[in-house]
Amino acid sequence: MSSALQNILDILASFGGGRGVPEQEIVRFLLPSFFWALLLYTSANQWLKFRLGRDRIIAIAALIGLVRELFMFSISFSVAKGYVSHESVHPLFPPVEHSLILLSSTLVSYAFCKHFTEIKGLWRYYLYAGVSASTGLYLVTAPTWARFISLHPELKFGAFWGDMLYRITGAVLLLFALIVTATYRRQKGKPPTLLIIGITLLFLDEFLMIFNLYLKEEYKEVFNPIRHNLHIWAVPSFIGIYWNELRRKLSAKEEQIQKIFELNPNVLCLANPEGKVMIANRAVRDVFGLKEDFIRGKSLKEFGLNLKDMLEGLKNQRTLYSITPYRTPEGQLKWLYWRLLQDAEGGNIYINITDITEKKLLEERLAASEQQYRLLFRYASDAILLFDEASESIEDANYASEMLFGYTAEELKAMSILELSAEPEKTKETITRLRKERLRLLSIPKRLFRRKDGSVFAGEVSIGIYTVKNRHKCIVSIRDITRRLKQEERLKQSEQKLRKLTLHLQKVREEERARIAREIHDELGQLLTAVKIEISSLLNRLDNPQALLRPINKTLGLINSTLNTVKRLSMELRPSVLDHLGIVAAMEWYIEEYEERTGIICHFRASPSSIELPQQVSLSLFRVLQEALTNVARHSKATEVEVNLTLKQRGLLMGIRDNGIGIRREEIEAPDSFGILGIKERIRELGGTVMIEGKSGKGTLIMIELPLQDIIKEDSGKVKEILSSGS
Ligand SMILES: Nc1ncnc2c1ncn2[C@@H]1O[C@H](COP(=O)(O)OP(=O)(O)OP(=O)(O)O)[C@@H](O)[C@H]1O
Ligand SMILES: [Mg+2]
Structure with a gap:
């Protein structure tokens, strides 16, 4: 074996033990304890924050892993220190530690694989298999273990069939998880590489152990440190998944906050303690009519803010307000509402600027219109009174009301509207009707009122109701119609007189007509008849009637038609x-x-x-x-x-x-x-x-x-x- 490889193996052994050196064995358990604890901390934290089932299961798995490592650490430590002998504790722990390893590795792979693959049903069976294998194997192997050790003290525990069962089950389960996860594809992408690395490491640990049994002792010295290291470094891979996720979430959040910042219609900016702008959002364009880059590095003073005064005020209060005018480069006058917040005295300043130009203009317009209506009310020619519908007390009265009723405005404001009425019952009814029927306006052609001096006058009334802050208010306008009523009366009288005159004239005319008709009929008719008779007798007495016959007959015809006309005339004038x-x-x-x-x-x-x-x-x-x-x-x-x-x-x-x-x-x-x-x-x-x-x-x-x-x-x-x- 080359010395370089030997060196590497030495390093691995110093982490992972496996050569029977007691100090190395202690490190072998302490390092994974630390990693499991870190995973426990991270997953528990995540669970508390987001309440995801995945994090809870990982926390449980990490806790089990941690317990196993600490348990092993305490045994190794006690044996190394000579507190207990290896022989006395050896028969106790292998079934415990192996079932715990199997349980923690299945739980971790279950939680992560399910989370990243979404094949829910499959992973449920995977979990059942893992949990039942670790408990089942423990229950079966624990009793036989001690016996096996006492029968074959010369054999390593890896030779025990129960141990083999743990290793094979673990390898099968992890291999399955590895294949499914590594081949799984979904729209968002494949599961994280760190997950595949982590499961691969766990799987290799179990897999190599199966070979380990058939190797010569010297090769076991090589394999054991490698195997143990595989197990130790699998845990940080899982922590890495969390870390990556966290990093992604953080940058997404930052992006969101950035977007919210840019979208804000108010100018948001950060200035250094001297009042120089460091960061500003897009709203600068709308409010100041300038680009963000342009205002960066500029002093807030240039935009009309007296920073010194504001900061002075800030010493007493944490946030402060100010309203200032500002003229844009295009010459438009704007009104700005500033709000400031300082980190600590002498620290950076956060500024929020709202463009209140519209609001200010609206306020001014409102004030002007209010003024107009006030004047209209004050100097209206009709009396206008404002009163509360429930209490009936007068709240405002105009100049014409003072003139009409003879009270001063002050006196009126201390009175009830009913005191002005000469028909208070009717007035009360009117108000009730107005409210009940939800009328906005009611006109009453005539209602009687009483002046301060006791005199009564008639008024034409318009009364309206409106609501202010849940209270009904009435506005009543009264016009004195005494003169108009008098004029109407006079007009009626003269109309009657005229009508009488017409009838009289008609009667006189009829009488006149009857008299003329009689005269015409009696006098003219009889005269004409007499003329007719005379002419007829004249005709009889003539010697040569033939010569005069034609003209006389013509004359008679004329007399006849005159007689008809006279008859008709008299009939028309007065038909008898x-x-x-x-x-x-x-x-x-x-x-x-x-x-x-x-x-x-x-x-x-x-x-x-x-x-x-x-x-x-x-x-x-x-x-x-x-x-x-x-x-x-x-x-x-x-x-x-x-x-x-x-x-x-x-x-x-x-x-x-x-x-x-x-x-x-x-x-x-x-x-x-x-x-x-x-x-x-x-x-x-x-x-x-x-x-x-x-x-x-x-x-x-x-x-x-x-x-x-x-x-x-x-x-x-x-x-x-x-x-x-x-x-
Ligand atoms: N039967 C009718 N058909 C069509 N238009 C008519 C009729 N009767 C009256 N009018 C119209 O009404 C108008 C008013 O009639 P009214 O009898 O009052 O006045 P008048 O006949 O013009 O004059 P007078 O005072 O001599 O009667 C008339 O000028 C005519 O245009
Ligand atoms: Mg006519």
Whole structure:
């Protein structure tokens, strides 16, 4: 054997023993104890942190490994020191140590292999096999072991069949784990190389031992140190897996923190104690309008911060705030909110800068708008009062309220809203309604209020409710309408007067018409008849009538037509039929005459065929018919008209419908539509209603309804008769 190889073997033996040198044997157990303890520490730590099942099993395996090494160490130490003899302890420990080695190596390989391969079911069986092999073999071999030793004191324990069983089982299990793990592929990549190295080392230890039995003593001296070293160095491989994992996790975390740092919309930076920026994030671009590199090495003073004052303040408090203006290179004014934190006095400074420009602008705008509304409230011409819905106490009042109620604003603020009301019950109801029905605004056309001097006035009220911090507040606006009410009253009076005047004029006109009609009929008609008779007798007395016959007959014809005209004129002015034969006959006469005159086809229906009405009623109805038909002839371009007069239980109905162009809404409403106004006034005077409706191109309908009660009031036997007969 070359001396170099010999040297290597010597070194391995100094770690792994195997040559029967007691000091070396002690090291052989102390070194793995240390490694197992390290693995125990790491895995237990990981388990406490992440609660992964894997780490717990590895911790158990490491603990078992550690116990085995310490157990062996104490035996070797005691034998080397001569406290006990090798013979006395030898029969006791081999089954214990071998079952512990088998258990710890199966547990470790199980936990790591399962973790990195995800073939869950398979590894479960692997674990069962490992645990049952180590316990089973222990139970079977322990009793026979002592006997074997006493029978063959000259043999090494490796020659015992029980020992062989341990080695073969261990080698098979580890080889299996090694093949599966080394050949396993998954998307993320293959299991860590350190795991394959670790299992290989454990496997080789067991595997070489099987050969060891058949080798000459001198080769065992070579093999044993190698084997023991294999076992010792397998444990750091597993620790290495942890270490690698930890390193990866740490760098991932660092990357995450870096990303969070860069993503922050605030400027985050670190400055040295003199206030020179060392690190800054991307937000520098948005907030300062500068690149990160540009601000590095620059003093915070350049960005508007008075560091000295801040640091002075920092001595008393740990963090400090400051708001400063800053102008970007583009000239935009910004407002910055600084927060500082110092490591320790005189240490590095951490800075967080928020751009509060938007917020500041918003605040300013809000303040301006608040000011505007304040002014609007203060100088509004209506009285505006603000009160709490629950307590009803006034919280604010404007100038107009002081004027209107005669109290000062201070006095008002000490009062309840109900004290201002002359109808407090109604006011209370209004407030309740506002809240219950969740109304935002309520308008009350008239409500009475009381002034400081006791006088009562009427006000028009608008009241709204809103919520501030869970409390309902009401805002009420009151307009004094005393003057308006007076004006309205005056207007109503003058309207009534005008209406009376119109009716009076109508009556006078009717009387006038009747008188003229009578005069024309009586005087002019009779005179003309007399002239006609005279001329006729004159004609009889002539010698040569033939010569004068033509002109005289012509004159007679003229007199006849004049007589007709006189008759019609007097009828139109005051239809005597109306007085003598009633409304139906008068309408019939008028419609016939109208049809002849205008050529418009008329249909007239009256039901019942004779209706007796008070004189005023029938005259009004007749005048309405006259106006309506005149309108049809003048404006409608109609070819047909339908007139209906019906007496019903609920009243007297008169409808006039044409098939003309149709009256427009504006024409009905127009203040200068005097004809239509006349119709409305006449019917209104009788307590009836008028409905006028026009459809473009289809015609116009005028519908009149007179309530019967008013007609009955006038003495009219006929109507009563109809009503009692129920038709
Ligand atoms: N039957 C109808 N068909 C179509 N348009 C009509 C009809 N009746 C009235 N109008 C329209 O309504 C307007 C108002 O009618 P109203 O009778 O009040 O006034 P008027 O006939 O013009 O004048 P007057 O004062 O002499 O009656 C008319 O000018 C006309 O344009
Ligand atoms: Mg008219």
